[in-house]
Amino acid sequence: MRQQFRDSATRLAGTDERLILLFGDISFYLFNDFLRQYPGRLLNVGICENTLISMAAGMNAAGYHPVVHTIAPFVTERSYEQVKLDLCYNRFGCTIVTCGGSFDYAWDGATHHCYTDLELMRMLPGMEVMQPGSKKEFDTLFTSCYADGNPSYIRIAADEHGLDLPVEFGRGVVVKEHPGADTTVATAGPILGNVVTACSDLPVNILYFPTIKPMDRELLARFGDTRFVVVHDAFGLFEAINASSPVAAEYHGLPDDFCCHYGTLRDIRGKLGLDAAGIRSRVEASIRTGNGYAKTA
Amino acid sequence: MDDLARQIRESILHISHHSGHGHIPTCFSIVEMLCAVYRTMRHDPKNPRWEDRDILILSKGHAALGLYCTLAHLGYFPIEDVYAFGAFGSDFGCHADRFKVPGVELSTGSLGHGIGVAVGMALGFKMSGSTRRVHVIVGDGEANEGTVWEALMVAANMSLGNLTVLFDNNRSQSRCLPIDNPEAKFSAFGFDVSSVDGHDTDAIARALKETSGRPRAIIANTTKGAGCPTLVTDMFAWHRRSPNPAELKTLLGELR
Numbered sequence: 423m424r425q426q427f428r429d430s431a432t433r434l435a436g437t438d439e440r441l442i443l444l445f446g447d448i449s450f451y452l453f454n455d456f457l458r459q460y461p462g463r464l465l466n467v468g469i470c471e472n473t474l475i476s477m478a479a480g481m482n483a484a485g486y487h488p489v490v491h492t493i494a495p496f497v498t499e500r501s502y503e504q505v506k507l508d509l510c511y512n513r514f515g516c517t518i519v520t521c522g523g524s525f526d527y528a529w530d531g532a533t534h535h536c537y538t539d540l541e542l543m544r545m546l547p548g549m550e551v552m553q554p555g556s557k558k559e560f561d562t563l564f565t566s567c568y569a570d571g572n573p574s575y576i577r578i579a580a581d582e583h584g585l586d587l588p589v590e591f592g593r594g595v596v597v598k599e600h601p602g603a604d605t606t607v608a609t610a611g612p613i614l615g616n617v618v619t620a621c622s623d624l625p626v627n628i629l630y631f632p633t634i635k636p637m638d639r640e641l642l643a644r645f646g647d648t649r650f651v652v653v654h655d656a657f658g659l660f661e662a663i664n665a666s667s668p669v670a671a672e673y674h675g676l677p678d679d680f681c682c683h684y685g686t687l688r689d690i691r692g693k694l695g696l697d698a699a700g701i702r703s704r705v706e707a708s709i710r711t712g713n714g715y716a717k718t719a
Numbered sequence: 720m721d722d723l724a725r726q727i728r729e730s731i732l733h734i735s736h737h738s739g740h741g742h743i744p745t746c747f748s749i750v751e752m753l754c755a756v757y758r759t760m761r762h763d764p765k766n767p768r769w770e771d772r773d774i775l776i777l778s779k780g781h782a783a784l785g786l787y788c789t790l791a792h793l794g795y796f797p798i799e800d801v802y803a804f805g806a807f808g809s810d811f812g813c814h815a816d817r818f819k820v821p822g823v824e825l826s827t828g829s830l831g832h833g834i835g836v837a838v839g840m841a842l843g844f845k846m847s848g849s850t851r852r853v854h855v856i857v858g859d860g861e862a863n864e865g866t867v868w869e870a871l872m873v874a875a876n877m878s879l880g881n882l883t884v885l886f887d888n889n890r891s892q893s894r895c896l897p898i899d900n901p902e903a904k905f906s907a908f909g910f911d912v913s914s915v916d917g918h919d920t921d922a923i924a925r926a927l928k929e930t931s932g933r934p935r936a937i938i939a940n941t942t943k944g945a946g947c948p949t950l951v952t953d954m955f956a957w958h959r960r961s962p963n964p965a966e967l968k969t970l971l972g973e974l975r
Contacts, residue, residue, distance in 0.1 A: 442846075462846065465877075467873055468869075468872070468873060468876070470869040470872070470873065472831075472835065472865075472866045472869060473835045473838065473869040473870045473873050476832055476836045476838070476870065477835055477836070477838050477839030477842065477870075477873065478839060479836045479839060480835070480836040480839020480841070480842070480843060481839040481840070481843040482839075483825075483836070483839070483840050483843070484840050484842075484843020484844055484846075484847065485843060485847065486843050486846075488839075503829060503832075504832065504835070504866075507826070507828075507829055507832055508836055511826055512817060512825060512826050512836075513818075
């Protein structure tokens with residue numbers, strides 16, 4: 423998906439002279455061709471995430487569409503106040519594109535895990551939050567948002583869900599609608615692949631939200647008479663759905679604990695019950711016991 | 720003290736007394752800097768969004784009352800409007816909102832932010848070939864924040880000759896983390912450095928006219944509460960305090 427970021431940025435830079443890339447010393451080598459085509463429009467600023475965000479605000483004030491790119495925890499958790507004040511409060515447009523969300527850097531341990539980014543960004547007024555699950559989705563969402571004048575957050579993933587879905591900014595997708603189902607499984611990002619594997623023969627609906635903010639309330643309302651189970655290897659989607667009447671949801675995701683394991687993304691998902699087997703087990707339990715509920719009017 | 724600087728200080732005292740808000744000593748510290756910047760930079764009080772204007776960012780945002788009074792005396796809005804300082808419904812908060820106050824370029828308050836945004840603006844102007852300049856007032860206390868030094872490194876690395884940092888060297892951090900010898904520190908970070916009497920408007924204005932291909936720091940050696948010996952003598956007690964009627968009379972008398 424990172425290559426898609428390069429390709430999308432390169433294509434857009436050809437028609438929009440105001441697109442400018444500010445990197446925190448990652449992915450620089452990958453963008454060699456971009457630099458050759460557009461010298462001076464990719465600035466490898468340094469390992470200084472707070473200044474990256476503040477500078478992006480200033481560059482938008484000067485008329486540019488800045489795109490900040492670095493590793494998720496350092497630009498969201500460390501630089502939260504810069505995002506909050508310099509971008510959101512001051513209403514300067516900028517697109518933050520990160521890698522290393524959730525457990526994409528599983529082997530690096532808890533310092534490099536980042537599962538709060540989507541929720542932290544979601545809580546900020548005016549922020550748009552996206553978690554694409556494929557290259558095509560990244561291209562669609564990035565193209566929609568990079569110059570819309572708002573601060574945006576897009577997380578690049580290490581894997582993809584493997585489905586071809588009709589994604590557009592601000593809209594959820596019905597991946598599966600089971601007639602008469604009283605359980606709806608909602609998810610976002612590449613883990614949709616595990617969800618589909620887990621639930622393909624279960625009597626449930628599956629909804630997919632590559633845009634977490636703004637949340638597609640219309641779609642939620644359509645399924646408002648079912649009980650919701652949010653399956654997500656991060657925080658953010660569960661909170662977004664629960665904040666959106668009329669739905670109240672259960673969460674199958676992360677514990678209130680650090681993940682002090684190494685290995686691969688697959689290893690960590692298995693440990694947390696977020697592999698297909700773990701998800702299926704959780705969804706079956708919900709169907710059996712009727713856990714979860716729909717809000718009454 | 721020139722007439723404009725005196726008038727600004729008098730307004731700061733009256734409004735702080737009236738509203739019960741304001742950081743008077745820190746505002747007094749930067750009055751001459753504000754006068755010098757607005758004397759030398761391109762701006763138009765009748766057209767605050769003029770697209771060719773130069774920029775001033777008050778990174779030490781708690782001196783907003785000083786900025787408001789300066790803008791008012793320059794004609795951006797009536798000084799009477801500022802008397803609602805800090806009140807519900809007022810446009811003039813204790814930290815400025817760029818969407819509410821003409822002439823305010825950035826909503827600041829949390830320390831260590833304005834300098835980074837200023838660096839981004841200066842970079843944007845440089846990249847687009849504009850001759851617009853960016854000025855940013857940074858406090859020495861604010862310079863306890865690491866983000867200040869991050870931003871300075873980036874500014875020097877990108878050779879932002881259109882950026883001027885006015886460093887309010889009022890030694891406010893003498894009781895905790897002082898920034899000793901800021902001239903050497905800015906120089907080591909790649910800035911051209913001028914060191915001036917921060918209450919000499921002409922000297923600051925002269926320093927503002929010196930430019931090169933590198934960013935410039937003007938170390939403005941200032942005194943918190945400058946102009947009123949009562950404030951200078953007890954600057955910590957007055958850090959965030961408004962004068963009562965008797966104190967207001969005393970302070971106004973000291974200004975004259």
